Amino acid sequence: MGSEIAELKTQIAELGKQLSSVQDQLSKVKSQEDVRKLQYTYGYYLDKCLYREVADLFADHPDTCVEFLGGRYNGKEGVKRLYIGRFAKTFVKGRxxxxHxxxxxxxxxxxxxxxxxxxxxxxxxxRSMMSAGTHESIKDTHPRGLVQWWEGGVYENEYIKQDGVWKIFRLRYFPFWHGTFEKGWSxxxxxYIPFMSKTYPEDPAGPNELCENPMLWPDTRVVPFHYAHPITGKQVAEGDLRAPQYGEDPSTSTPALVLSKAKSEQ
Known part of the structure; x- marks a missing residue:
C-alpha cells in the first residue's frame, strides 16, 4: 500500500511539472500573438495618419527609440517629435x-x-510593402503635388511589457527601396528619400542622433536577424550580411549593418 501511494505521488508530481510546462508554453504563445497584434495595430494607425495613437503604442522608457532614414529619435518625446511633429506636419498639415x-x-x-x-x-x-501617393484632385493643394510611389522595408523591433501590457520599445524601420509607380524601382x-542630416534642436523635427551607415536601394545589405538559424542555431556570418558589387569580395563593400542596443545592454 505504501509503495502504491508513493508511486501515485510521483505521478502527481510529474503531472504538475507537465502542467507547468504547458502553462509556460501557452503564456509564451499568447505573448507572441499579443506582440504581433501590437505591430499590426501600429500599421493600421499609421495607414490613416493617426499619429497620436501611434505614439501611445510606445513604452514610456528612457531607452525607447525609433530609427528611421538614418536618424534615431530617443525617448517618448522623440517618438512624439517624429510622428506628431514631423509626419503629421508634412503629410496632413498637423492634424x-x-x-482627402x-x-x-x-x-x-x-x-x-x-x-x-x-x-x-x-x-x-x-516586413512592410507600402503604396503611397496623392490623387490628381489634390495635386494643387497638397505639398507633395501629384506623386505615387512604392516602398519596401523591414522592421527589427523590440517590445517591453509594462504593467501587464505589451508596448513598442525600440522600433527600427529600414526602408529597403523606393520606386515611382511610373518607372519602378530600377x-x-x-x-530619392534623403537621409536625416541634422539633429534636434537644429532641426526642430529632427532626430536626437544620426545612425551609422544608413541604407537605401540599390544598397541591398541584410538587416541583421534578432534570431539564430532555427536548425543550425547559428547567426548569419558578418560577411554574408554585406552586399558587394557583383563578383567582388565582401570586404570591399560597405560595412554590415549593426542593430543598436539600449544603453542598459551596452
Missing part, C-alpha cells in the same frame, strides 16, 4: 487623421516574434 486624397498604406506582414525567458521582453521582425533616382 491627427487622414486628409492622400494615400499611405503600411501592411505589416511576415511577423516573426520571439519572447525572452521571463516574458518581459520580445523581439520581432516584420530607375529610382539617387537620394
Amino acid at each position: 491627427n487623421g487622414p486628409v 486624397g492622400f494615400l499611405l498604406d503600411h501592411p505589416q506582414i511576415q511577423g516573426i516574434v520571439d519572447i525572452n525567458d521571463d516574458g518581459s521582453r520580445a523581439k520581432g521582425r516584420f 530607375h529610382t533616382p539617387p537620394n
Whole structure:
C-alpha cells in the first residue's frame, strides 16, 4: 500500500511539472500573438495618419527609440517629435487623421516574434510593402503635388511589457527601396528619400542622433536577424550580411549593418 501511494505521488508530481510546462508554453504563445497584434495595430494607425495613437503604442522608457532614414529619435518625446511633429506636419498639415486624397498604406506582414525567458521582453521582425501617393484632385493643394510611389522595408523591433501590457520599445524601420509607380524601382533616382542630416534642436523635427551607415536601394545589405538559424542555431556570418558589387569580395563593400542596443545592454 505504501509503495502504491508513493508511486501515485510521483505521478502527481510529474503531472504538475507537465502542467507547468504547458502553462509556460501557452503564456509564451499568447505573448507572441499579443506582440504581433501590437505591430499590426501600429500599421493600421499609421495607414490613416493617426499619429497620436501611434505614439501611445510606445513604452514610456528612457531607452525607447525609433530609427528611421538614418536618424534615431530617443525617448517618448522623440517618438512624439517624429510622428506628431514631423509626419503629421508634412503629410496632413498637423492634424491627427487622414486628409482627402492622400494615400499611405503600411501592411505589416511576415511577423516573426520571439519572447525572452521571463516574458518581459520580445523581439520581432516584420516586413512592410507600402503604396503611397496623392490623387490628381489634390495635386494643387497638397505639398507633395501629384506623386505615387512604392516602398519596401523591414522592421527589427523590440517590445517591453509594462504593467501587464505589451508596448513598442525600440522600433527600427529600414526602408529597403523606393520606386515611382511610373518607372519602378530600377530607375529610382539617387537620394530619392534623403537621409536625416541634422539633429534636434537644429532641426526642430529632427532626430536626437544620426545612425551609422544608413541604407537605401540599390544598397541591398541584410538587416541583421534578432534570431539564430532555427536548425543550425547559428547567426548569419558578418560577411554574408554585406552586399558587394557583383563578383567582388565582401570586404570591399560597405560595412554590415549593426542593430543598436539600449544603453542598459551596452
